[in-house]
Amino acid sequence: MTTFFQQIVDGLTTGVIYAAIALSLVLVYRTSRLVNFAQAEMATLGGFLAWQLSDWGVPFPLAIALAVAASFALGATMERTVVRPLHEAHNELALFVISLGILVVLINVEAWIWGYQVKAVPLVIDGPAVSIGSVLVSRQKLVIVAVAIVIAALLFVLFQRTRFGLAMRAAADNQPSARLLGLPVNATMTLSWGIAAAIGTLMAILVAPQQFLQPGMLLPVLLYAVAAATLGGIDSPVGAVIGGLIVGVVENLAGTYVPGIGQDFKSAVAFLIIMGVLLVRPQGLLGSKSVVRV
Known part of the structure; x- marks a missing residue:
């Protein structure tokens, strides 16, 4: 029984990471209707910035704050200069290709600057x-859980208790209706991208000591986060959190208790369960269910 509860707790702490990245994906999707596959590498870039600043002698807490601020600026700038023109042109295929292109570019930029040697965070x-x-x-896992709870609480306050949050929800x-009402739609898109990038960077820095900082570090986590967001509802922040926790627990229990699965195949079990739910x-x-008038 002790082992069972240990696996549950380990799954929940892992699921918190998936939930945080899934939450950043949902923030972007709600405003841009884009599953940003570059999200993980944007976060990893922020992790490299924090490590570099720390290596130059900047105190680590200050390095984290500076990296998060830089990531917020990068996410907001990327939305304003790259994503918005394609979004306004309603070119969804180009948006998808752009997100993959940014992912590849960032991986190569990180490798060019810092190499593929693992960095100790x-x-x-x-x-x-x-x-x-x-x-x-x-x-460290308790810190990750605490930070994720604080992030979720702050986002709840932003969405539910502020006028700008109301504009983001609208x-x-x-x-189109929000624009007719004079709400700052473009500003909400920019802010969403900035917040998503900042959340991703903060989680990347916190998980880097276990994941080992290197280009592509969070790509496996991104796959679980996409699954979590899809399971919970790609446009639901609450669903992203619930989906992340479910994925974390399911993959952990499957790897431990399902015969013949083990640690190598446990991810497939989680995805199979998610596929079953989505069917x-x-x-x-x-x-939210899409309704089309015919």
Whole structure:
């Protein structure tokens, strides 16, 4: 029983990472109708910036803050200069190709500047694992969980308690109507991209000590995050969080308890379960259903 609860907790802590990246994907999709496959590499670039600043002698907390701020600026600039013209032209295929192109370019830029040698990123907090009953959790994972909770709470306040958040929700639901009402649709798109990039960078820095910082570090995580966002509902922030936790727990339990699966095939089990759910409910668990007037 102890092992079972340990696997549940390990799955939840991993699922928190998937949920945070999935949340950033949902933020972008709600405003741009684009699944940004470059999200993971934008986050990894921010991780490299934090590592470089730290290597130059900048205190690590300040390096994290500067990297997150730079990532916010990069995400906002990318939306304004690259994504918006294609979005206004309603060229969805070009948007998809652009996101893949940015992914490839960023991987090569990172390799050109820093190489493929793994970089050692310091832990935010070190020390022995914390015992919660019979379950052990590393201090770094507890920090990741705490940061993810704070991010979710801040986004809730932004969406539900501010006028700009209301404008973001209105633009996500119906952009043409929001524009007619005079809401700042373009600003909401820019802000969403900036926030998504900042969230991704913060999570990349926190998971880098375990994942090992190198180009393409978060690509496996991106696949799980896309699955989590799809499972929960690609336009639902709450669904992204729930989907991430489900994926984390399912893959962990499958790898431990399903005979013949093991650690190498556990990801396939998680995706098979998600595919089964989507066959029954294509919009995901909490996603909105599309209605077309004929």
